[in-house]
Amino acid sequence: MKHIVSIVGAGPGDPDLLTVKAYRLLQDADLVLYDSLMGDEILGVIPESTEQVYVGKTHCDMQCQEVRQQRINSLMYSGYLDGKKVVRLKTGDPLIFGRGIEEIRFLKEKDVPYELIPGVTAGIAAANNFQIPITERCVNTTLLFCTGTTAKNEFKQFASIAMMIKEGTPLVLYMGLKNIDNIIEQLLSHGVKASTKIAAISKVSYKEEQMIAGDLSSFSDIAAQKPLPTPTVILIGQNVDSLMTELDEK
Known part of the structure; x- marks a missing residue:
């Protein structure tokens, strides 16, 4: 059989x-x-x-x-x-x-x-584990998944991605930590605000899971000071703020 x-x-x-x-x-x-x-x-x-x-x-x-x-x-x-x-x-x-x-x-x-x-993808698990609202009523109506590593090692796709981020679409970025400096440069050069939030979550759902966060202007320095092991998923967008801070303040 x-x-x-x-x-x-x-x-x-x-x-x-x-x-x-x-x-x-x-x-x-x-x-x-x-x-x-x-x-x-x-x-x-x-x-x-x-x-x-x-x-x-x-x-x-x-x-x-x-x-x-x-x-x-x-x-x-x-x-x-x-x-x-x-x-x-x-x-x-x-x-x-x-x-x-x-x-x-x-x-x-x-x-x-x-x-x-189907399986739970790392971007969704990371957002839930750190209470990052990648969708929210009356805030955004789209969500974008993207890879930061391509077969041709090109970054031209981030011109259109930048346009979506500027319109309020959060980005869930896979395999992007190695190229994050280039990616941030592309986003900034296409008009994404330097104050846009960014969070990187390593070893999603493992005991060793950890997050670093900042904005596009500061993230490279933060990542250099606290290197993350792979695999890592990165969330970018104006609303990429962990609700845990908000909840802790209440």
Whole structure:
């Protein structure tokens, strides 16, 4: 009997943020293919008897992305043909700055039945953990997700992003800490106010989670004084103020 391949979002790292369906699939899997940044606590949910294969990539490991993706595709397909319950476990949400769509296209081409299980993405978890209102009635009607690292290492997209920020749209920035000085320069050069708030949250939902915050004019100095470990998500916008300060003052 052939089983369905499950592409599962693991959320930001706290196993309590796994969906019920993700947890159930991990408990029942024969083969789990997991990414880098997958914390030990998430992996600890998987039964010891389950075959676990690391298929991740880190910034400096010199892997070819195409070769890596071909290996992942091959493992999913061979596992399916062997009748295994395959879980492709991805950090965060499979379709937010991951390569979930590439894996879905491969499975469709091979006529392999699959399902997609959403996960809590780090930007949303960070905003909730630090009570940052990235949407608020009568304040903003849009929310923008963006990556600060692109294949071509370009920043021209921040001209249009700056226009949205000026109109009140908060920005949730992934993989942007390395390039944050360039990004801030782009935003300021396209008219975003230097007083615009910015917060960076590291290791979202882990015990080591921490935040630094300031405005666009001061953030680079703050980040230099208190370097954050990756992964980090960055929130930018006039309303990116933690409600915790407001609540503490009451």
